[in-house]
Amino acid sequence: AQRVTQPEKLLSVFKGAPVELKCNYSYSGSPELFWYVQYSRQRLQLLLRHISRESIKGFTADLNKGETSFHLKKPFAQEEDSAMYYCALGASYGKLTFGQGTILTVHP
Amino acid sequence: DAGVIQSPRHEVTEMGQEVTLRCKPISGHDYLFWYRQTMMRGLELLIYFNNNVPIDDSGMPEDRFSAKMPNASFSTLKIQPSEPRDSAVYFCASSWGTGFTGELFFGEGSRLTVL
Numbered sequence: 081a082q083r084v085t086q087p088e089k090l091l092s093v094f095k096g097a098p099v100e101l102k103c104n105y106s107y108s109g110s111p112e113l114f115w116y117v118q119y120s121r122q123r124l125q126l127l128l129r130h131i132s133r134e135s136i137k138g139f140t141a142d143l144n145k146g147e148t149s150f151h152l153k154k155p156f157a158q159e160e161d162s163a164m165y166y167c168a169l170g171a172s173y174g175k176l177t178f179g180q181g182t183i184l185t186v187h188p
Numbered sequence: 189d190a191g192v193i194q195s196p197r198h199e200v201t202e203m204g205q206e207v208t209l210r211c212k213p214i215s216g217h218d219y220l221f222w223y224r225q226t227m228m229r230g231l232e233l234l235i236y237f238n239n240n241v242p243i244d245d246s247g248m249p250e251d252r253f254s255a256k257m258p259n260a261s262f263s264t265l266k267i268q269p270s271e272p273r274d275s276a277v278y279f280c281a282s283s284w285g286t287g288f289t290g291e292l293f294f295g296e297g298s299r300l301t302v303l
Contacts, residue, residue, distance in 0.1 A: 086230075114290045123191070124231075124279065124294040166231060170290045175244060178223075180230030 082107045082171045086179035093157050094187050101152040101182050103141075103167030112170035113143055113150040116178070119163045127152075127165070137161070157186045192295035194280050200301045206268040209298045211280030212261055218285050221292060222255055222265050225277040237263065238285070270302045 083106040093099045105111060113130040128136045130143040130150060141152045150167060162185050168176040193212040201207055213220050221236040235245040240257045248255070252271070257263040267274055277299050281292040 089227075112290055123296055124281075126291045129290050168290070175233065175236060176221075176290060176292060177233065178231035180228075 082111075082169050082177045084167050084169045084177055084179035086165075086167055086182050088182050089180065090183050090185070092185045092187065095159055096156050099154050099157040099161070099184065099186070101165050101167075101184065103150045103152065103179060105148050105150065105167075105169045107148075107169055107171055109171060111143070111145075113141070114168040114170065114176065115139070115141055115150075115152050116166040116168055117163050118166070124166070157184075159186045159188055162186045192280055192282055192293055194278075194295035194298050196298055197296065198299045198301075200303065201270055202303050203271055204269045205302075206266065207270045207274075207300060207302075209265040209278050209280075209300070211263045211265070211295060213263070213280070213282030214293055215261070216284060217282035217293070218260070219283045220257060220263050221281040221283075222263070223279040223281065225279060225297070231279070234265070267300075270300075272302045275300055275302050 085104045087102055115127040116124055117127040118124040139152055139154045141150050143150050164181050164183050166181045167179040170176050195210045218239050222234040224232045224234055234247045235255045236243055237257045253267055255265045277297045279294050279297045281294045283292050
């Protein structure tokens with residue numbers, strides 16, 4: 081069975097502070113991990129995927145297979161980062177299992 | 189392309205009534221997914237289709253829920269009879285199958301309230 085856990089439903093930081101959104105997964109095979117984001121009044125959309133090893137809007141995420149984690153990080157949070165963030169695990173084509181989501185609020 | 193289109197955007201109904209949610213995927217996409225979003229459980233996959241064929245419906249909560257995809261451009265999710273615990277936002281998403289990229293394109297969602 082595959083499972084994604086995001087332990088924090090709510091996360092608040094001040095502008096300019098570092099932010100880390102936690103994600104842990106459970107899967108016996110080789111996982112594909114993703115972060116999705118939903119800004120206010122916008123559609124849920126892909127933010128980044130671990131295989132790309134890319135930085136999007138200053139966010140990065142490293143897959144740690146030993147700790148089965150895929151935490152999302154940004155060194156200096158901006159107000160426009162405020163959104164709902166979902167971690168997702170892909171185990172077979174197209175079937176993404178999402179976590180419970182974390183609402184990030186960045187205060188001015 | 190207008191993206192994935194869902195209707196209705198909002199639905200308020202009374203317990204026991206039938207609810208039908210509709211989805212038009214992006215043209216050319218061969219996968220279609222129905223998800224349910226609640227604060228407690230996050231985003232749950234209900235069912236997904238490939239080339240109009242249901243592949244995995246293990247997430248459908250119970251027999252009150254059914255989904256169909258009669259053609260490549262239309263899908264429905266039906267709840268009959270509806271119950272207050274079905275209140276949630278229901279998302280439809282689509283993707284195309286040349287390799288697993290993990291990118292699903294979501295609709296704006298249908299917010300269902302069952303009184």
